[in-house]
Amino acid sequence: MHFGLLLGLGLWLLGTADAEDGIRILIKDHRFSPSEVRVKANTKVKLLVSNEDETAEEFESFSLNRERVVRGGQSITIFLPPLKPGSYDFFGDFHPDTAQGKVIAE
Amino acid sequence: MLGTFIITWRETIEAALIVGILLTYLNKIGQSKQFRFVYWGALWAVLASLIFAGMSDYLSVFFKDIGEDIFEAAILFLATGVLTHMVIWMHHNAREIKGALQHEAELAISKNRLWALATLAFVGVFREGMETVLFLWGFFLQGGGITSVAPPVMGGLLGVGLGVLMTWLFFKGFGHLDLRPFFRVSGFILLFMAAGMLSSGIGKLVSVGLVPPLMEPIWNTSWFLSERSLLGSLVAGIFGYRSSPSLIQALFYLFYFPITLIWLRRQRHDLAQ
Numbered sequence: 001m002h003f004g005l006l007l008g009l010g011l012w013l014l015g016t017a018d019a020e021d022g023i024r025i026l027i028k029d030h031r032f033s034p035s036e037v038r039v040k041a042n043t044k045v046k047l048l049v050s051n052e053d054e055t056a057e058e059f060e061s062f063s064l065n066r067e068r069v070v071r072g073g074q075s076i077t078i079f080l081p082p083l084k085p086g087s088y089d090f091f092g093d094f095h096p097d098t099a100q101g102k103v104i105a106e
Numbered sequence: 107m108l109g110t111f112i113i114t115w116r117e118t119i120e121a122a123l124i125v126g127i128l129l130t131y132l133n134k135i136g137q138s139k140q141f142r143f144v145y146w147g148a149l150w151a152v153l154a155s156l157i158f159a160g161m162s163d164y165l166s167v168f169f170k171d172i173g174e175d176i177f178e179a180a181i182l183f184l185a186t187g188v189l190t191h192m193v194i195w196m197h198h199n200a201r202e203i204k205g206a207l208q209h210e211a212e213l214a215i216s217k218n219r220l221w222a223l224a225t226l227a228f229v230g231v232f233r234e235g236m237e238t239v240l241f242l243w244g245f246f247l248q249g250g251g252i253t254s255v256a257p258p259v260m261g262g263l264l265g266v267g268l269g270v271l272m273t274w275l276f277f278k279g280f281g282h283l284d285l286r287p288f289f290r291v292s293g294f295i296l297l298f299m300a301a302g303m304l305s306s307g308i309g310k311l312v313s314v315g316l317v318p319p320l321m322e323p324i325w326n327t328s329w330f331l332s333e334r335s336l337l338g339s340l341v342a343g344i345f346g347y348r349s350s351p352s353l354i355q356a357l358f359y360l361f362y363f364p365i366t367l368i369w370l371r372r373q374r375h376d377l378a379q
Contacts, residue, residue: 055243055245055247056240056241056243056244058241062332062333062349062350063323063326063349063350064350065312065323065348065350065351065352066313067313068175069174072244072247075171076171076172077171078313079313079314081321081323093241094244
């Protein structure tokens, strides 16, 4: 049973080890910073989005299939699947004119 | 100003579509005196949206990172359940109607059903309401004087106004359909809305890492219809269309139909006993 637990823990660690340590993206003055994020292709990715503005923003991307509200002062983790090489746009749905960015998988 | 206008216009139409179907349904079965169930459901949803948006800061502490998304997914799943019930008994209603051409009918409706309609109105408005309020609230909080706050807020309110007006006009026409076609078409619309809500709820759980996507994205149909376009955003909001869905979302969307059909057949069988 102990072996089973260790095995499970090991597998779980392996699984999480696949994901890169989170890439930080700040929301400030209704802009993403950095607005261009480079990640390894075909690898699970974690985005750590922190909203330093007072008002809410919605991190949204059609090509990444993600849509999540980040309230003012809040930080969230967005899990991305392994991405094929390419460029994936994201934007802030509440301020789409200024909040724009892209994830480049290479 | 245009930005807020388009967003609130779209969200309002998505919510008003459900409310409109419910009101027209009640009208057609001769139960227009029960409109208040739908109105109360919608009103409470607006209030709940304001409360939730207003309690933003406190809720973030309470809900932590993913609690709110789980809550939103739960609302969507509740909506799916209630919508499916509605589709099934609308189908049943359509079969009850003997005459081929009937504009209206006097059909009884139980208190339970009325509360189901109220719940449906609530979830239909709440799912859009929370986001819309949060969105508009931000402009209020930003401050910066009346000249910078007024345009986006005005745009937002105009969007709501036009959305309500357009939906009202739509149902003025749609309401002229005879009973059977009305039930059939409404049932069809609600069916796809339910499938969309189900897969959207799953999508939320995928994005917080609680549900495995299995494979993501399974395709990218943005060349055909992009959520960026006006039509695309409407179809995405109302029917849950996604250009780059995860496999698990697509599976839930797809399997919703045969499962509902089986449930429908079973209901019909039970009622025939």
